[in-house]
Amino acid sequence: MEADRVRRQEGEVRLNWWNEGLQLKLRIHPAGLALAALYAIACWGARQLSFDQFYLPAGIRVAALLLCPPRLWPYLLLGEYAYFAQIRYPLIEKYGIAWVILASTLLMPAVMLIVHRSGQLMSRSTNAGLLAIAAAASVVVTLTNLGLSHALWPSPPSDSLTAFLTRAGRFTTGDFLGILTVAPLALVWAARHADPTLKPGHRGITTLALVSMIVLGIMAAWMPDDSAAARTSVQLLLGLPAVVLTCLHGWKGAAVGVPLLNLMIGLSMPKPYPATFDATVLATQQVMAITGIALLLLGARISQYHRRYRQRESSEQKAISLARSSHVASEMELRERAISLRKLGDGIDLSLTEVVNWLTSQGHQSIANSLLHTATVHSRLFREQASMVYPTALEQLGLYVALQAGGVRAAWNGTHRVVDPRLSGDPCKLSLDLQLLAYRTLIDAVSLMLKHETGQIVVRTRCVRGRGQRGIVMTVALLDPHRALSSDTGELAADRLAGRMLAFAGTVRTRHNRIRMLLVEPSSERLSTSGHGRAEPQAASPSAWSRTRA
Known part of the structure; x- marks a missing residue:
């Protein structure tokens, strides 16, 4: 009977669900919508300055995920879809609605998963975690884009394996450089309160390094197209100020120098529009990508040693402070003992004086003089020993x-x-x-x-x-x-x-x-x-x- 009653209740629950439906509670905050709009606008603006081999929206995507807590990621996903809707809706007739939907909905969740899985690595080493995220995200996004285009386009590109790998390498490099240009700055912003001060002696050198990078970048951008060798030399010189910043400020210096380095090289492209491709600049970018990786890892190591030095210095200062406090406490105790001894000596002198006076009044002058002499000598010796316990005269x-x-x-x-x-x-x-x-x-x-x-x-x-x-x-x-x-x-x-x-x-x-x-x-x-x-x-x-x- 009990089993029949339970089955009837389960049947009623199913019937109620069928009749009443499911109730989902979804809260949408205005701040989240503003974040989605801001993200979409940032991706659109970054794309105007991007090329196949230098793609900034990939950096915007990773930087936003690193800055925002996971509870705000749905709004970033909404902003990503709004950005894709603006640039891919006109392409439906040419490439098909299936490609537009799938290629737009899979990228951000894939990068979200990568960032989420890299959380422990980021907590152990910020720069190493960032490099792992940049490498994984650039490879996954490139393969997803190229794979979906070959699978879903009405007229898939008929490329050889060499051409496919060349294009994949170029796109992966562009995404990787875009991430290294934007994401490190986001990490610096997130850690802005960790160590906000600069050493006074480093302020001038830091300013000089930043100004020199900007000047060299402008020089490379304004060079004519026929001076490719000179432009490459100037671009390579951009690495020196980045090295200086890394040596001065550790991972924060690298997180500022590497993005500025990539940005200056990217903006020195001769024709800044999305279809631009320059093999010479690509070679320079690949060299600078390797340099950026080395600088970020070097900056992380410098920061690690600096942090250990600060901890050891703090421990030494604490030990010195404890030693000084112990010294003061022991001196205070000795001071109290010396004061007690001095009071004791004063009491003994007073008693001996009374004895000497009584002996004198009783006519024992010689005994009184002898006792007074002995008491004076011993009193002096007693006070000398008391002063060695604690020198009250020093105060x-x-x-x-x-x-x-x-x-x-x-x-x-x-x-x-x-x-x-x-x-x-x-x-x-x-x-x-x-x-x-x-x-x-x-x-x-x-x-x-x-x-x-x-x-x-x-x-x-x-x-x-x-x-x-x-x-x-x-x-x-x-x-x-x-x-x-x-x-x-x-x-x-x-x-x-x-x-x-x-x-x-x-x-x-x-x-x-x-x-x-x-x-x-x-x-x-x-x-x-x-x-x-x-x-x-x-x-x-x-x-x-x-x-x-x-």
């Missing part, structure tokens, strides 16, 4: 005062091997972070020399400024100029000091009897308030074939 008085009045100077004097430092320049113009790093690095370098070398040691520092930067040069050297540092000392200096220097783009070099260190910071770096309480940086006739091409 108010600068690097040189911290080196001359702090605990580090007492420690150096205690070795009897470090002569008076030779300090020049004004370190207070440097940021606090750089001064702290210079302080730490200089102490480590002197300690390294004291531990692994013998003889007197001299410390020299000099604040420098030039080329928009400022910094400090520090040298820790043996006083005896005839002695050289051991290889172990040089290796230890590179291992222990280089890591700190990277935070401020510094360098460490070991030469003969000295260790030379350079710390640099940009002089134009914007200052901000740091946690330290001080500012720091941050057989048809040619005419018939031309009329039927698409």
Whole structure:
């Protein structure tokens, strides 16, 4: 019973479909119709400048598919049909309605399928994907056009195989050059926000290359017909500015230089109408097509290496920024410890003073004096050690005062091997972070020399400024100029000091009897308030074939 009821319902559904029909919802947007009209007008205008061996509507077709999302492709198909209706309706009586319909409806869907299938290749390599689309589309469109004409024309062209292949090669070259002339510009437009800036030094060279291409193209177009050899030479010279653009701007430079190269050569045809054929220009175009392929691939490779360089440079800058932040954080922690030690020392001094006063009041003057002397010495040593944890004097008085009045100077004097430092320049113009790093690095370098070398040691520092930067040069050297540092000392200096220097783009070099260190910071770096309480940086006739091409 249940099965009978289901069959009756299915029969009712079929009857309702037969009586009521199918309901299809089709939305047509005015913007889509405007896109279709714009596409048809662009194809018509491009055809007025095209020839069999330089066919721009093929480039318009591929460029439109690359620029528009798939949801707008039906409107492009509508525009394609409107374009074909305008140019092929008058040909119905001569070539038949079957050819007009099929030859007009198959081309755009075939190219749509090619562009859709090449999506993954385009995502991996833009120029390689474009070349694959250009090659496949030009071959498919040419074979479809020629095959349908031989199959559907009332009087098919009776050509030999050689003539057919020659015509197919010419049409394929024309479509390929048309695609390489228009489609790369569409890709540049689509990626206009990816890297919109030019380097200031490249702006003038880029302008010169573009102007030279235009001038050479005009020269080739205005040359008389009897100077074919000179025209060919000028056309070949057009490749040099395209190479310059590719080297400067990678795939974007190639995507601008190659279309301009093809356009200048195409417009230099002696008779610009669709039936034109010039064997000399065709040979030049074939050479330039190969050149364009090479430039697009070279541009893609240059852009790839440039992108890798930018990523590596960004990673290095991030690592340097992290190292600098880590340095600042560690210095802040040491500063808090030094402040705590100073408070602790003040408390101990206060307690000892009270004890000394009580002993004095009780008549124990000698014990009080002895205790006061011992407390004074130990208090001084305690404060010197606290200053080596973090030089608080550096914040108010600068690097040189911290080196001359702090605990580090007492420690150096205690070795009897470090002569008076030779300090020049004004370190207070440097940021606090750089001064702290210079302080730490200089102490480590002197300690390294004291531990692994013998003889007197001299410390020299000099604040420098030039080329928009400022910094400090520090040298820790043996006083005896005839002695050289051991290889172990040089290796230890590179291992222990280089890591700190990277935070401020510094360098460490070991030469003969000295260790030379350079710390640099940009002089134009914007200052901000740091946690330290001080500012720091941050057989048809040619005419018939031309009329039927698409």
